[in-house]
Amino acid sequence: MENKNVINIKNLVKQFPVGGNYFTALQNIDLKLSEGEFIGLVGPSGSGKTTLLNIIGGLDSATEGSVIVLGNSMDNTSHNERAIIRRKHMGFIFQSYNLLPVYTVYENVELPLILNNMKSTEREKKVTQAVEWVGLKDKINSKPADMSGGECQRTAIARAIVHEPALLLADEPTANLDAKNSHNIMKILSKLNSEISTSFVFATHDEKIMGYLRRIVHLEDGKIINDEKTSNPKSA
Amino acid sequence: MIKFLAKGLIRDRSRSLFPLLAIIITVTLVIFGIGFMEGAMNNFLQSTAVISSGHVKVVTKAYEKESNQLPNDLALFETDKIIRTLYNMYPNYFWSPRITFGGLLDVPNKNGETKEQAPVFGIGIDFFSEKSRQVEIWELEKYLISGHLLKNRDDALISSKLAEQLNVNIGSAITLISSTMDNAFTTYNFNVVGIFNLNKGQADRQMILVDISGARQALDMEDAASEIFGYHNSLYYDDEDAVRIRSDFNLTYSDSIAQMLRNEESYNALSYMAGWNKISNAEKRKLPKQRTDALSDNQMYDNIDEWEDLSVEDPAIFTPKMIALRDSSQLASMVDFSNVAMSVMAAIFLVIVMVVLWNMGLMNGLRRYGEFGLRLAIGESKGQVYRSMIIEAVLIGFVGTLLGTLLGVSLTYYVQEFGIDYSEAINQMSSEMVLPNVFYAKVTSELYYIGFIPGVLATVLGTMLAGLAIYKREMSQLFKELEA
Numbered sequence: 208m209e210n211k212n213v214i215n216i217k218n219l220v221k222q223f224p225v226g227g228n229y230f231t232a233l234q235n236i237d238l239k240l241s242e243g244e245f246i247g248l249v250g251p252s253g254s255g256k257t258t259l260l261n262i263i264g265g266l267d268s269a270t271e272g273s274v275i276v277l278g279n280s281m282d283n284t285s286h287n288e289r290a291i292i293r294r295k296h297m298g299f300i301f302q303s304y305n306l307l308p309v310y311t312v313y314e315n316v317e318l319p320l321i322l323n324n325m326k327s328t329e330r331e332k333k334v335t336q337a338v339e340w341v342g343l344k345d346k347i348n349s350k351p352a353d354m355s356g357g358e359c360q361r362t363a364i365a366r367a368i369v370h371e372p373a374l375l376l377a378d379e380p381t382a383n384l385d386a387k388n389s390h391n392i393m394k395i396l397s398k399l400n401s402e403i404s405t406s407f408v409f410a411t412h413d414e415k416i417m418g419y420l421r422r423i424v425h426l427e428d429g430k431i432i433n434d435e436k437t438s439n440p441k442s443a
Numbered sequence: 444m445i446k447f448l449a450k451g452l453i454r455d456r457s458r459s460l461f462p463l464l465a466i467i468i469t470v471t472l473v474i475f476g477i478g479f480m481e482g483a484m485n486n487f488l489q490s491t492a493v494i495s496s497g498h499v500k501v502v503t504k505a506y507e508k509e510s511n512q513l514p515n516d517l518a519l520f521e522t523d524k525i526i527r528t529l530y531n532m533y534p535n536y537f538w539s540p541r542i543t544f545g546g547l548l549d550v551p552n553k554n555g556e557t558k559e560q561a562p563v564f565g566i567g568i569d570f571f572s573e574k575s576r577q578v579e580i581w582e583l584e585k586y587l588i589s590g591h592l593l594k595n596r597d598d599a600l601i602s603s604k605l606a607e608q609l610n611v612n613i614g615s616a617i618t619l620i621s622s623t624m625d626n627a628f629t630t631y632n633f634n635v636v637g638i639f640n641l642n643k644g645q646a647d648r649q650m651i652l653v654d655i656s657g658a659r660q661a662l663d664m665e666d667a668a669s670e671i672f673g674y675h676n677s678l679y680y681d682d683e684d685a686v687r688i689r690s691d692f693n694l695t696y697s698d699s700i701a702q703m704l705r706n707e708e709s710y711n712a713l714s715y716m717a718g719w720n721k722i723s724n725a726e727k728r729k730l731p732k733q734r735t736d737a738l739s740d741n742q743m744y745d746n747i748d749e750w751e752d753l754s755v756e757d758p759a760i761f762t763p764k765m766i767a768l769r770d771s772s773q774l775a776s777m778v779d780f781s782n783v784a785m786s787v788m789a790a791i792f793l794v795i796v797m798v799v800l801w802n803m804g805l806m807n808g809l810r811r812y813g814e815f816g817l818r819l820a821i822g823e824s825k826g827q828v829y830r831s832m833i834i835e836a837v838l839i840g841f842v843g844t845l846l847g848t849l850l851g852v853s854l855t856y857y858v859q860e861f862g863i864d865y866s867e868a869i870n871q872m873s874s875e876m877v878l879p880n881v882f883y884a885k886v887t888s889e890l891y892y893i894g895f896i897p898g899v900l901a902t903v904l905g906t907m908l909a910g911l912a913i914y915k916r917e918m919s920q921l922f923k924e925l926e927a
Contacts, residue, residue, distance in 0.1 A: 264820070266820060286825055287825075289823070289829075290819065290823060290824040291822065292822075293820065293821065294822020294823070294824040297822075301817075305813070305816075305817045307817070308455075309450075309454040310450070310451060310454075317447075318447065318818075318821060319821050321447050322822050322823055323822075334482050336657070366821075419842045
């Protein structure tokens with residue numbers, strides 16, 4: 208695997224206005240992520256992991272410092288440019304799945320491809336493949352209301368990886384799932400990581416998934432307190 | 444993407460069906476409400492116009508002052524000539540002479556002696572002329588409950604209330620006892636050929652309708668009429684237009700005379716007037732030269748006060764004068780009030796409906812913040828999301844307004860044709876105003892577009908306001924709402 212930087216963060220500070228003052232959510236963050244990495248941002252609630260994930264995804268902006276994602280300086284890009292980066296090169300997985308309830312599995316997964324103006328025949332091929340990856344072929348015409356939490360999260364994964372993004376950001380992807388489903392999800396993600404060259408960043412404090420991570424960045428009070436590679440991570 | 448969004452729109456009832464229903468209902472209400480108010484006011488004005496005022500009417504100045512006495516001795520002369528002039532001056536109106544008279548109606552028994560007697564309010568209208576639209580505007584065919592319309596000069600229609608009171612049936616002979624325009628006693632026999640009920644409260648309680656030729660014969664009013672009624676060809680009362688032609692007629696046909704009297708000829712006229720005051724109205728009318736001169740050469744004047752100051756009776760009392768509907772029956776304040784009230788009610792109605800639809804648009808937008816957050820995360824730009832919201836709102840607003848307009852106009856049209864019957868309530872009321880028993884709505888041109896103000900504008904503005912948050916908030920904030 209080529210050791211190319213997907214994320215390069217230097218001296219990142221993020222402050223939020225609270226009343227007349229500012230609350231510092233992240234301070235002096237330095238982080239590099241190479242292509243194909245499977246990394247977890249781990250820490251208690253309020254440690255800043257979701258904020259860091261949002262800044263990496265261009266959903267929020269840094270107060271200070273430099274954030275370069277996939278070769279794009281997120282400080283110097285417009286909203287529209289960031290939208291294009293996300294559309295083409297990023298995938299998101301959320302704790303509460305966030306599927307569009309009126310659409311089927313197929314249609315939910317198809318959405319990123321529609322945004323990328325892909326032709327319908329090609330879309331069909333990609334969606335079918337993504338749905339097969341997550342093992343939901345028999346549920347392809349179901350709607351979220353008719354599926355279990357695990358199935359919904361697998362649909363969300365299919366939607367996040369259908370356009371084969373360079374970077375996948377997952378915010379507490381197993382928090383709403385039981386142990387069995389959590390392991391299933393992590394196995395799927397781990398398998399995808401080895402099959403496609405997507406880099407994965409998880410924000411989590413779920414002990415169950417720690418074993419799958421190949422690198423863990425510990426956050427506390429907005430600071431990185433530890434950054435370590437794990438030995439013998441679980442795999443699919 | 445459009446297909447994708449359209450699919451979602453159709454499936455998500457809270458985004459499509461419910462807003463659509465809300466818009467359809469509110470637009471229908473707006474259109475029907477305004478159409479009904481317009482129609483009800485027009486019904487009221489039209490009823491008054493048909494029975495007592497016309498949209499405009501021409502009378503002598505003297506008749507106007509004493510009109511509640513039905514003073515036919517002060518009636519208009521040479522009505523054919525005046526009507527020709529009126530048609531030339533105001534071709535958008537049609538003009539019809541009318542004789543309004545009071546008297547006693549006597550119903551004889553087999554021996555020719557009085558069986559029943561009652562006061563009567565008679566109206567002689569033009570039934571037979573080709574140009575006349577009196578049967579149409581009185582809607583006599585609709586209101587005739589038995590018998591047929593007039594065929595001869597001596598035929599009469601009698602109101603059902605009066606017929607009941609006098610025990611009169613079709614074919615009965617009735618005798619009018621009244622006075623001629625020269626104040627002579629007169630009796631005249633009419634044949635009852637039809638019984639009508641105008642459905643206008645107490646207005647037709649003592650009414651008979653005869654042809655003007657019969658009334659002229661009975662009251663010795665050859666080429667004379669109490670009033671000449673004018674109606675706009677559309678039969679829709681336009682207050683501004685009526686006031687305009689009234690002012691125009693009085694300025695060009697009546698008031699110019701006053702100006703002439705201010706010149707030296709008025710001095711000569713004054714000396715003539717001294718003798719004028721000593722003779723009766725009947726005698727005055729028998730002075731053809733004076734009257735002809737006065738009408739043709741405008742040798743009369745308008746400023747009655749000046750003549751009264753000189754203790755000389757105004758020779759211009761027989762000058763034709765035009766009165767608009769708003770000038771009769773104390774209707775001015777009613778017309779003004781109704782215009783203001785209509786505008787205020789329509790405005791309030793519109794504002795309420797706009798607030799409702801605005802809020803609907805707003806709530807619909809707020810409810811979808813999570814979805815917007817997701818779409819932004821997946822890579823739609825803020826502009827794309829915002830535009831899709833607006834397009835959706837325009838689409839829903841437009842379709843809802845179209846359907847609402849269709850429904851509202853249909854409903855208004857139905858009530859325009861069939862009306863809503865308030866007979867019981869109206870018959871309980873005693874009022875000098877002519878109130879129709881049945882109120883009809885009115886389909887006006889504005890009804891075809893007024894619904895778009897709340898239906899499209901308010902919905903879209905509400906949605907736009909809700910959508911501004913997409914720009915104002917950080918995407919991560921939208922995300923928090925997404926997660927909530």
